[in-house]
Amino acid sequence: xxxxxxxxxxxxxxxxxxxxxxxxxxxxQMITELARRSNHVFDLKEGTLYPILHGLEAEGLVSVREKKxxxxxxxxxxxxxxxxxxxLDARKEEWVAFREQVDAVVNSASLA
Amino acid sequence: xxxxxxxxxxxxxxxxxxxxxxxxxxxxQMITELARRSNHVFDLKEGTLYPILHGLEAEGLVSVREKKxxxxxxxxxxxxxxxxxxxLDARKEEWVAFREQVDAVVNSASLA
DNA sequence: TTGACAAACCTCGGCCATCTATGTATACTA
DNA sequence: TAGTATACATAGATGGCCGAGGTTTGTCAA
Numbered sequence: 001x002x003x004x005x006x007x008x009x010x011x012x013x014x015x016x017x018x019x020x021x022x023x024x025x026x027x028x029q030m031i032t033e034l035a036r037r038s039n040h041v042f043d044l045k046e047g048t049l050y051p052i053l054h055g056l057e058a059e060g061l062v063s064v065r066e067k068k069x070x071x072x073x074x075x076x077x078x079x080x081x082x083x084x085x086x087x088l089d090a091r092k093e094e095w096v097a098f099r100e101q102v103d104a105v106v107n108s109a110s111l112a
Numbered sequence: 113x114x115x116x117x118x119x120x121x122x123x124x125x126x127x128x129x130x131x132x133x134x135x136x137x138x139x140x141q142m143i144t145e146l147a148r149r150s151n152h153v154f155d156l157k158e159g160t161l162y163p164i165l166h167g168l169e170a171e172g173l174v175s176v177r178e179k180k181x182x183x184x185x186x187x188x189x190x191x192x193x194x195x196x197x198x199x200l201d202a203r204k205e206e207w208v209a210f211r212e213q214v215d216a217v218v219n220s221a222s223l224a
Numbered sequence: 225t226t227g228a229c230a231a232a233c234c235t236c237g238g239c240c241a242t243c244t245a246t247g248t249a250t251a252c253t254a
Numbered sequence: 255t256a257g258t259a260t261a262c263a264t265a266g267a268t269g270g271c272c273g274a275g276g277t278t279t280g281t282c283a284a
Contacts, residue, residue: 001209006122006241009270011214018218028232037220038213048271050234073232073279092218098115099211101150102123106130106204108149118270121241140261160242162263183251185261 003041012052014095015042017080017088020062026075027053053078061087115153124164126207127154129192129200132174138187139165165190173199 019030027049034042056062061084067077080088131142139161146154168174173196176188192200 001206003206003210004122005271007206007210009121009241010116010118012271015214015217022220026232034217037217041209041213042217045272046233047235047273047275051271054234069231071231071280075232094115094119095214095218097153098119099214101153102127102207102211105127105146105149105154106207108134117242121270124241138261157243158262159244159246159264164241166263181260183260185250187261 001041008042011095012044012048013056014088014091015044016049016052016056017061017084017091020078020080021085021088024077024079026077028075030078056084059087060084120154123207124156124160125168126200126203127156128161128164128168129173129196129203132190132192133197133200136189136191138189140187142190168196171199172196 015034016030019025019033025033027046031044031046031049034044053062057064057078061081062078063081064076064078066074069075127146128142131137131145137145139158143156143158143161146156165174169176169190173193174190175193176190178186179189181187
C-alpha cells in the first residue's frame with residue numbers, strides 16, 4: 001500500500017532514533033533496513049535522511065565515527081547519545097498520544 | 113501534552129472527514145469539537161481548516177449548504193458525499209497501515 | 225580495460241501542508 | 255460602547271520532505 005507522504009512528516013526522526021536505539025548504523029543501511037522492516041511502507045530518501053542525520057548530530061542526539069567496511073569503503077556509523085535517548089523517549093510519548101487521539105476521533109465518529 | 117505539529121501533517125483530512133461521517137457540521141464547530149474529542153491534542157487553526165474545506169468541496173468529497181443559527185448568524189454546514197465516504201475509507205486504511213508500521217519499527221528496535 | 229552498476233555519501237531547489245497574522249461581520253454582555 | 259465569542263476568509267512565512275543531480279569507491283562482466 002502506498003501511504004500519502006505527508007502522513008510521514010514528523011515521524012521520520014522518531015523512526016531514525018528508534019533504529020539507532022537498537023544498534024549503531026550507517027545512513028545507507030538505515031534506508032534499506034527501514035524499508036525492510038516496514039515492508040517498504042517507509043521508503044526513506046537519501047535527500048531526506050542525510051540532512052536529518054546532520055541535524056541530529058548538531059543537536060547532540062547522535063554521535064558519529066568513521067569506519068571502513070570489509071570492502072574498504074568508508075562508512076559513517078551513527079550512535080545514539082544519552083541525550084538522544086531522552087529525546088527518543090519524548091518522541092515515543094508524543095507518538096503514542098497522537099496515535100491514540102487519531103484513533104479516538106476516527107472511531108468515535110464511526111459510532112455516531 | 114504538546115504534539116509536534118509536523119506529526120499532524122496528512123492526518124488533518126482524515127480527521128475532518130471522520131468528523132463529518134458522523135454528522136453534518138460547520139467549520140468553527142469542527143475546530144471546537146476536534147479539540148474537545150482529543151483533549152486539545154488537536155488544536156486545528158482556522159487558517160488550516162478553511163482552505164482544506166474548500167479543497168474538499170472542490171474535489172466533491174463534501175457538499176455545503178448555508179443555514180442560519182438560532183441566533184441569526186449564517187453558518188456553512190458541510191456534509192460528506194458518497195465520494196467522500198470512499199475517500200475516507202481509503203484514508204483510514206492508509207492510517208492503519210502507517211500506524212502499524214511505525215509501531216513495528218519502534219518496538220522492534222527497543223527489543224534489540 | 226573499460227563500461228556499467230551498486231554502495232555510500234552529499235547538496236540544492238522546490239513543493240506542499242500548516243501556522244501566524246490579519247481582516248471582516250454579527251451577536252451577546254458588561 | 256467596548257470587549258468577547260462566533261463564524262467566515264485570505265496572504266505570507268515556515269519547515270519537512272522529495273526530486274534531481276553530483277562525487278567517490280569497489281565489483282563484475284565483456
